[in-house]
Amino acid sequence: MKIKFYLNKKEIEIEVDPTIRLIDLLREKLNLTGTKEGCSIGECGACTVIVDGKAINSCLMLAYQVDGCNVITIEGISEDGKLHPLQENFLKTGAIQCGFCTPGMIMSAYALLLENPNPTEEEIKDAIAGNLCRCTGYKQIIDAIEVSAKELKG
Amino acid sequence: MINLNCKIETPKNIDELLKLLAVENFNSKILAGGTDLIVGKIQGSKRFVDTELLIDINKIEELHKIDLIDDKIIIGASTTFSEIENNKIINEHLPLLKKAVSKIGSLQIRNRATIAGNFVNNAPCADSVPPLLVYNAELELISFGNKRTISLENFLEAPYKTQLQKSELVSKIIIPVPDKNIIGDFYKLGRRRAVAISRITLAVLCRIENNSFDDIRIASGAVTPIGKRFYEIENFTREKRINNDLLINLSQMLGEEILKITGLRWSSAYKLPVVQQMFYQLLNNIVIKK
Amino acid sequence: MNKEFSVIGKSVIREDAFDKVTGKAKFADDYKFDEMLYAKMIRIKATHAKINSIDFSEIENQKDIYVITANDVKGKNLVGLIKHDQPIFCNEKVVTPGDVIAMIVGEDEDKLEHLAKKVKVNFTPLPTLTDPTKALDPDSVLIHPEEKSNLIIHHPLRKGDIEKGFSESDEILEQTYTTQLIEHAYIEPESVIAIPKEDGIKIIGSIQNPFTTRRIVSLATDLPLEKIEVIQAQLGGSFGGKDDTMCILSARAAVASLKTNKPIKIKYTREESILESYKRHPYILNYKVGYTKDGKIKAMKIDILADGGAYCSMSPFVTWRTVVQATGPYEIENVHTDVRAVYTNNPYTGAMRGFGSPQPIFAQESLMDEIAIRLGITPDEIRRINGYKNGSVTATGQKLQNHDVNILTVLNKAVALTNFSNKWKEYKKEKSVLNEYEFEKPILKKNKFIDPKKLYQKGIGLAVSFRGCSLGAEGLDETYCYMSIEKNGLVKMLTGLAENGQGLRTTLIITAAETLGIIPDKIQFLETNTSLIKDSGPTVASRGTIMGTGSVKNAAEILKERLIKIVKKGFHLDDNDVIDFRENLVFSRKKGLLTNFDFVCQLALEQKENLTAIGYYKSPEVHWNEHNGQGDAYFTYVYGCQVAEVTVNIGTGEVFLNKITAVHDPGTVINRLGALGQIFGGVTQGAGYGIFEEITHEDGMIRELNFDQYLIPTAKDIDEIKPYFVEGNDIYGGYGAKSLGEPTLELTAAAIANAIRNATGKRFFNLPINLEELVLGKKIRPQNLNRGSL
Numbered sequence A: 001m002k003i004k005f006y007l008n009k010k011e012i013e014i015e016v017d018p019t020i021r022l023i024d025l026l027r028e029k030l031n032l033t034g035t036k037e038g039c040s041i042g043e044c045g046a047c048t049v050i051v052d053g054k055a056i057n058s059c060l061m062l063a064y065q066v067d068g069c070n071v072i073t074i075e076g077i078s079e080d081g082k083l084h085p086l087q088e089n090f091l092k093t094g095a096i097q098c099g100f101c102t103p104g105m106i107m108s109a110y111a112l113l114l115e116n117p118n119p120t121e122e123e124i125k126d127a128i129a130g131n132l133c134r135c136t137g138y139k140q141i142i143d144a145i146e147v148s149a150k151e152l153k154g
Numbered sequence B: 001m002i003n004l005n006c007k008i009e010t011p012k013n014i015d016e017l018l019k020l021l022a023v024e025n026f027n028s029k030i031l032a033g034g035t036d037l038i039v040g041k042i043q044g045s046k047r048f049v050d051t052e053l054l055i056d057i058n059k060i061e062e063l064h065k066i067d068l069i070d071d072k073i074i075i076g077a078s079t080t081f082s083e084i085e086n087n088k089i090i091n092e093h094l095p096l097l098k099k100a101v102s103k104i105g106s107l108q109i110r111n112r113a114t115i116a117g118n119f120v121n122n123a124p125c126a127d128s129v130p131p132l133l134v135y136n137a138e139l140e141l142i143s144f145g146n147k148r149t150i151s152l153e154n155f156l157e158a159p160y161k162t163q164l165q166k167s168e169l170v171s172k173i174i175i176p177v178p179d180k181n182i183i184g185d186f187y188k189l190g191r192r193r194a195v196a197i198s199r200i201t202l203a204v205l206c207r208i209e210n211n212s213f214d215d216i217r218i219a220s221g222a223v224t225p226i227g228k229r230f231y232e233i234e235n236f237t238r239e240k241r242i243n244n245d246l247l248i249n250l251s252q253m254l255g256e257e258i259l260k261i262t263g264l265r266w267s268s269a270y271k272l273p274v275v276q277q278m279f280y281q282l283l284n285n286i287v288i289k290k
Numbered sequence C: 001m002n003k004e005f006s007v008i009g010k011s012v013i014r015e016d017a018f019d020k021v022t023g024k025a026k027f028a029d030d031y032k033f034d035e036m037l038y039a040k041m042i043r044i045k046a047t048h049a050k051i052n053s054i055d056f057s058e059i060e061n062q063k064d065i066y067v068i069t070a071n072d073v074k075g076k077n078l079v080g081l082i083k084h085d086q087p088i089f090c091n092e093k094v095v096t097p098g099d100v101i102a103m104i105v106g107e108d109e110d111k112l113e114h115l116a117k118k119v120k121v122n123f124t125p126l127p128t129l130t131d132p133t134k135a136l137d138p139d140s141v142l143i144h145p146e147e148k149s150n151l152i153i154h155h156p157l158r159k160g161d162i163e164k165g166f167s168e169s170d171e172i173l174e175q176t177y178t179t180q181l182i183e184h185a186y187i188e189p190e191s192v193i194a195i196p197k198e199d200g201i202k203i204i205g206s207i208q209n210p211f212t213t214r215r216i217v218s219l220a221t222d223l224p225l226e227k228i229e230v231i232q233a234q235l236g237g238s239f240g241g242k243d244d245t246m247c248i249l250s251a252r253a254a255v256a257s258l259k260t261n262k263p264i265k266i267k268y269t270r271e272e273s274i275l276e277s278y279k280r281h282p283y284i285l286n287y288k289v290g291y292t293k294d295g296k297i298k299a300m301k302i303d304i305l306a307d308g309g310a311y312c313s314m315s316p317f318v319t320w321r322t323v324v325q326a327t328g329p330y331e332i333e334n335v336h337t338d339v340r341a342v343y344t345n346n347p348y349t350g351a352m353r354g355f356g357s358p359q360p361i362f363a364q365e366s367l368m369d370e371i372a373i374r375l376g377i378t379p380d381e382i383r384r385i386n387g388y389k390n391g392s393v394t395a396t397g398q399k400l401q402n403h404d405v406n407i408l409t410v411l412n413k414a415v416a417l418t419n420f421s422n423k424w425k426e427y428k429k430e431k432s433v434l435n436e437y438e439f440e441k442p443i444l445k446k447n448k449f450i451d452p453k454k455l456y457q458k459g460i461g462l463a464v465s466f467r468g469c470s471l472g473a474e475g476l477d478e479t480y481c482y483m484s485i486e487k488n489g490l491v492k493m494l495t496g497l498a499e500n501g502q503g504l505r506t507t508l509i510i511t512a513a514e515t516l517g518i519i520p521d522k523i524q525f526l527e528t529n530t531s532l533i534k535d536s537g538p539t540v541a542s543r544g545t546i547m548g549t550g551s552v553k554n555a556a557e558i559l560k561e562r563l564i565k566i567v568k569k570g571f572h573l574d575d576n577d578v579i580d581f582r583e584n585l586v587f588s589r590k591k592g593l594l595t596n597f598d599f600v601c602q603l604a605l606e607q608k609e610n611l612t613a614i615g616y617y618k619s620p621e622v623h624w625n626e627h628n629g630q631g632d633a634y635f636t637y638v639y640g641c642q643v644a645e646v647t648v649n650i651g652t653g654e655v656f657l658n659k660i661t662a663v664h665d666p667g668t669v670i671n672r673l674g675a676l677g678q679i680f681g682g683v684t685q686g687a688g689y690g691i692f693e694e695i696t697h698e699d700g701m702i703r704e705l706n707f708d709q710y711l712i713p714t715a716k717d718i719d720e721i722k723p724y725f726v727e728g729n730d731i732y733g734g735y736g737a738k739s740l741g742e743p744t745l746e747l748t749a750a751a752i753a754n755a756i757r758n759a760t761g762k763r764f765f766n767l768p769i770n771l772e773e774l775v776l777g778k779k780i781r782p783q784n785l786n787r788g789s790l
């Protein structure tokens, strides 16, 4: 099946087997290995990417379903080699330990800030409740998102 | 790399879809959000082992919207939980449904999972069921050349079994707009603060007039094999004066009803006392709010 | 000690963080190679069984599919970190459901999945042993008959005269506690690739200890160590959990790769990961304590049984830490402890963050509160009466010296920060506020309904601990560091200690930067590769910081010494001038600012000075008598106190974690961001241990195989964590830095348990204190393994 979609702001056209998952298209076919797989059943959020502005689990979506959509992955949020404020603040607040949850976590935060530039702490927690992190205890991640929201508002 | 190993069709409109469903010799399943189906397929769940064809309904706009027509709220079958949670009509008229769907899974799941997908397989822990039951939801089922309406309650037949025929599709959920004076609440108990499968869910809608219940509707999920309305308790309650004894009495009755259905099982030791306690608390909250 | 530093203690961004926020960081499964094949494990649904035959006939004629069995293992099929009791492929019998019988290898993962079902294994089920309390019965099933007994290890400890101690006591309290099986739940499942090389093999994987992996791969393949190169990919969490399992997976991949001469990747699904990987030991802990009316503990008799599961793994060391620390940080004259680990057919257990301490802390800290309550004093008072002071003697007969024994300092700080005593008295219940329910009469009597105003009950509880640093008498304890300075002033360093995702490298970079007087950006950490550096022992037992900083500081000091000489020569300074390196600049005491660091490195080149060095750090001598459990177990200790504030819904048994205050003395804090992260992460894991995490099994078969059933805390489960550091002095390690990773985790469950007691008036003896435990005082489980959603 031939599909056409925007991936990290570039339009691509590709032939996909309709029964593979989006995560496999990204990781195996397109070599975008920033998106991680931790559980394959929609529980850990490591595979989170953004499809048409919404955070979704790429392990629970079929690849062809992004036909005509706008997909953003961790590889696509920094511009001209400049880190996105979320990336910058994840670094600064110590939001990263092993880093395996980080791409998914940043994508969930990115989707949150798209929709809600002024999130409360509770709203941030709700947005990342589907992203498990075993290392950080979440605190510094929440801080990073809070600071980024402030910076993005300018 | 995981492959679902089956055929996929993506009909563009209802007509195409119904024709596909009408094909007898294919073992097909509807693919909407995929959050249940893809997991089931990957894990080799019995429900999907024989599935040869997936019919993806995401391209069909008609199945994907929320409308208020006359005094009915119509929710398209493939409307996602997030869309329901953030919809004005739902917020205004169906607060229990909003509350229930906002507690399902994670945001990523709610962005994909659909309302019909939540109950078509009739799992006991489908969180949207108790609120839909107390809102007297009806379903529109369509098939090639046919259309019928059935109450959700009748649709849910037995655990993992429904009235849905092989060639049929749940197309809409139809909910009469509740009376303005109706109040109520939804309660969910899970093992964790977020992204938890429900251990107990309860939904109560009522109208309180002169300190008595003028109308009350009660439903539960996860404590009974399928989501359930409790008519006997509802009938008993009507026009009774509200006081602590009544609330206790109702809670005991709920316990008895559930016990009748489930008998004493391993989980009863915990769930039976707790469901009575929490029903009592829920009633208290509603009465106090009033 | 002067604790004024220029880099140490500041917040420094991790050296590897940039790659991690951009998705560039390469974890094991992100590596791909030409012609790479995948391997699929063959298992059977049995807990204990004799294998009669394995029939591959249905797949044998498949093109490009290889079968790998024990016959392909050229070296030893039985391996293990301590005892060689774990087969790489189980060709004779399985002793636990995670066991792998054989592997099939091919290009297409999906096809392998399909073909695996066609392998027919004929087996005879054997009687199973899943109750550890029956393991030592004379007629018990033997898990490893060649061992003659199911006893893995017994650690006795005898101090003073236990009977005399009890006779001098006014009261005696005896209680039994249990803890559960716990999954590490690193978010990255195991993955490894073996790549054939001209004369040897290269392994890249999610490996915790590259050197151990190399040793096991060498055993299995019969290749000498130097022909095996092990590279640690970015590790997606480990917590002690990617050791034995990864060694065996690496060995399997290596065996397959040698047979096929192709790169072989093994990647586990979450289900396989939970099924096969080892876990944290469940313990049964019996404590009998004698104390006087004034609250002085006179005697403690402890009997602990650890379920080691099907293989020995690290059980002997895990339980050794338990025997050393089982009394808690209390000075007790008469102690009599027995800790045993036994084999069963259950999932095997080994190293996990905490390493034999969270279990006894739960028991001992619960007991301390019970004693306080019986004596009518507060929990902090009983600990002040008995807690270690400088010069106290531990249960192993060790005198605590050469460092600040800060147990009461951290306790007092935590008590002050939380207004502990007042809250504790305010929330305290004279008797249990929880209902008793009768299973047979499930309809509640009127008086059982909870007054809505009393549904939520608040509680506060604390727990304290001491913890030995590094390996102690477990084994040889030394580390190495190679360091070189390039002519452009760039410092490269390499240690034999592996990064586990916790930020160890950053800590070591800071240590080098501090010593050399440069900024951390100038230091580059080289990949850990077993071919390049000597084994520095495993990154376990929170030894990374204390041992690593020791060798890094040593290397940096050697180089600095030389740099000073170079400066003096280059600038023609007096011999007695004092040279200072600060923030990339170089100062002379007499002449002030001289130049910058880079220039000195160029000078070195001109003067033909060698700017490479090997740093070395060896832990001070410790000794141990295994017959009576006496000796200096560890060369130094750290101390911590955590306070949990909770709200309990006494109707449902839900525990809301409002605030955890964590006060720790880790010695010097090297990297503040990293140290805070260790507290937040450790407390969160500890909280999961306290209230919901649990692997359960039915006759050895695990129920919770993925994150839908095995629940770990989400962002919403703890409202607030408040960290606080007390930086005690110590003569050991680089700059007095000790350890933090494990202490943060070991206390939380115990503090929560005490807070629940304070809130409800009822003591809970079994972890986790989940919904059923709280409401019914026991665990209830379904009789079969069918999951609700299937």
Ligand code: FES
Binding pocket: A036, A037, A038, A039, A040, A041, A042, A043, A044, A045, A046, A047, A048, A057, A058, A059, A060
């Ligand atoms: S891998 Fe998709 S949610 Fe875990």
Ligand code: FES
Binding pocket: A095, A096, A097, A098, A099, A100, A101, A102, A132, A133, A134, A135, A136, C187, C236, C237, C501
């Ligand atoms: S940083 Fe390791 S899982 Fe989040």
